[in-house]
Amino acid sequence: MQKYKRILSMDKVPEYKFLDAVAEPNETCPIQILEGNFAGIIYKYGKISLEEVESGDLKVNMEVNVITSPEGFDQNDQEFTKTIGEIFVNIIEKGVETKEPPIDLEDDVHQD
Numbered sequence: 611m612q613k614y615k616r617i618l619s620m621d622k623v624p625e626y627k628f629l630d631a632v633a634e635p636n637e638t639c640p641i642q643i644l645e646g647n648f649a650g651i652i653y654k655y656g657k658i659s660l661e662e663v664e665s666g667d668l669k670v671n672m673e674v675n676v677i678t679s680p681e682g683f684d685q686n687d688q689e690f691t692k693t694i695g696e697i698f699v700n701i702i703e704k705g706v707e708t709k710e711p712p713i714d715l716e717d718d719v720h721q722d
Contacts, residue, residue: 623700652678
């Protein structure tokens with residue numbers, strides 16, 4: 611597993627989908643990126659934590675397990691880090707917009 615930090619905002623979050631059919635009990639639901647430079651990559655989030663930095667901003671630290679990726683893929687690529695961070699933020703924002711209960715990546719996220 612690799613640890614990532616959210617860096618910058620993207621102009622457009624790529625389309626993605628939850629892979630409920632392969633989700634393991636008590637684990638986060640795998641996510642497949644459907645478009646862009648990382649189309650086809652399947653990953654899931656591990657431990658996620660928020661940390662306030664001196665500037666007052668929040669830094670998002672996350673462990674990510676890449677399940678499927680093309681040959682030669684570099685999991686430490688900064689653009690990939692940014693992409694999965696923005697997908698995570700998008701998942702949280704969708705939950706807030708719909709006023710659904712807080713998202714639990716080990717439970718609620720398993721729903722499309």
